[in-house]
Amino acid sequence: MNHKFANRTNWNLEVNRLSEALARHRAAGLPLFDLSISNPTDCGFTYESREILAALCNPSALTYEPNPKGLEGARRAVAAYYRERSIAVSVEDIVLTASTSEAYTFAFRILCNPSDELLIPVPSYPLFSFLAEIQDVKLVRYPLIYDHGWQIDFQALEQAITPRTRGVVVVQPNNPTGHFTRPDEAARLNEICSSRQIAIIADEVFLDFALAEKLPTSFAAKAAALTFTLSGLSKISGLPQMKSAWLVTSGPEQRKAQALARLEVIADTYLSVNAPVQLATPVFLEQRRGFQKQLMARVRRNLEQLDRELSAQHSCARLEVEGGWYAVLRVPATRSDEELAIELLEKKNVYVHPGHFYDFPSEGHLIVSLITPEQTFAEGIRLLLSIFEI
Numbered sequence: 433m434n435h436k437f438a439n440r441t442n443w444n445l446e447v448n449r450l451s452e453a454l455a456r457h458r459a460a461g462l463p464l465f466d467l468s469i470s471n472p473t474d475c476g477f478t479y480e481s482r483e484i485l486a487a488l489c490n491p492s493a494l495t496y497e498p499n500p501k502g503l504e505g506a507r508r509a510v511a512a513y514y515r516e517r518s519i520a521v522s523v524e525d526i527v528l529t530a531s532t533s534e535a536y537t538f539a540f541r542i543l544c545n546p547s548d549e550l551l552i553p554v555p556s557y558p559l560f561s562f563l564a565e566i567q568d569v570k571l572v573r574y575p576l577i578y579d580h581g582w583q584i585d586f587q588a589l590e591q592a593i594t595p596r597t598r599g600v601v602v603v604q605p606n607n608p609t610g611h612f613t614r615p616d617e618a619a620r621l622n623e624i625c626s627s628r629q630i631a632i633i634a635d636e637v638f639l640d641f642a643l644a645e646k647l648p649t650s651f652a653a654k655a656a657a658l659t660f661t662l663s664g665l666s667k668i669s670g671l672p673q674m675k676s677a678w679l680v681t682s683g684p685e686q687r688k689a690q691a692l693a694r695l696e697v698i699a700d701t702y703l704s705v706n707a708p709v710q711l712a713t714p715v716f717l718e719q720r721r722g723f724q725k726q727l728m729a730r731v732r733r734n735l736e737q738l739d740r741e742l743s744a745q746h747s748c749a750r751l752e753v754e755g756g757w758y759a760v761l762r763v764p765a766t767r768s769d770e771e772l773a774i775e776l777l778e779k780k781n782v783y784v785h786p787g788h789f790y791d792f793p794s795e796g797h798l799i800v801s802l803i804t805p806e807q808t809f810a811e812g813i814r815l816l817l818s819i820f821e822i
């Protein structure tokens with residue numbers, strides 16, 4: 433007889449056809465051009481290993497100093513990160529977490545009763561449904577529209593708001609569309625949210641990876657709506673294994689203070705960020721400079737290569753990219769994206785994510801990772817495009 437588990441855990445855990453095909457492909461030892469790669473530690477970037485490891489050996493880690501918001505030294509380093517963007521964030525408004533996913537959990541927990549609603553963009557990152565289900569939150573989707581660049585469909589967003597809406601999630605730049613929220617969109621969002629007492633949850637893990645010279649503004653700058661800005665070292669410094677992230681609370685003073693008092697209780701309950709990592713966070717943050725330089729150089733070279741290959745054919749195109757680690761290809765929708773991805777794997781040894789992983793509303797989209805090592809990327813793209821040759 434089956435054990436009784438909570439309904440929220442009744443997930444369909446069957447492996448999808450593409451993952452099955454990938455496992456078969458790997459088990460057979462066949463060549464693989466993996467254009468889905470997102471683990472920065474697996475992409476051939478050079479890390480300053482000695483500095484990173486030395487930072488984990490701080491003797492202060494032998495003392496336990498429980499602080500719900502996190503050790504002040506680490507929070508000061510996070511505040512300095514925003515100061516470089518000319519944004520004043522007080523260390524008191526920062527809460528350290530073990531990951532951005534955990535930061536989402538904290539924000540969802542202080543905002544939502546069971547079945548309360550959060551608006552999330554589509555297309556976007558697939559982890560949201562799990563994060564929401566685990567917290568008993570209902571996700572309602574608002575569309576992003578593509579017309580020579582992405583934008584929020586504000587009419588649809590406003591229609592999606594109900595009395596149970598507690599927050600609007602914005603990811604900038606978004607994964608995988610790679611677009612930033614424009615300042616006029618951020619202002620409108622603030623207006624909509626502040627007048628209805630809805631919070632903004634801004635995921636900025638890719639904020640530093642902008643292709644344009646001008647620094648994009650962060651939601652951490654004080655604005656009208658209560659705002660939780662999430663980021664962390666997994667993308668910023670390419671150190672996902674260190675589990676160091678944060679949540680900045682901003683907005684009108686009174687609402688901000690109320691939110692922080694509640695967040696502090698949740699953070700105090702778990703105290704989940706370990707001391708060695710907190711003590712090393714200033715050093716890890718500093719590591720971002722060398723890492724980001726390498727990563728952006730690769731993204732630019734891969735984009736150039738992609739454009740060269742695309743210009744030599746007529747079947748596929750790429751959507752505009754403003755930043756982040758991914759590009760979206762528009763491909764002929766002659767079969768489902770999943771079937772196409774399986775065919776690419778079986779016939780061309782190329783692995784890509786189909787658009788439906790990210791809830792693209794129509795077929796005909798593939799996502800490629802721009803942080804793929806250059807040679808693999810160039811060969812993988814050439815093979816990918818060759819499947820459309822007649």
Ligand SMILES: Cc1ncc(COP(=O)(O)O)c(C=O)c1O
Binds near residue numbers: 557663
């Ligand atoms: C948009 C976005 N937010 C958050 C995360 C998770 O970050 P963390 O490793 O800090 O939980 C990811 C990871 O891929 C992501 O793409």
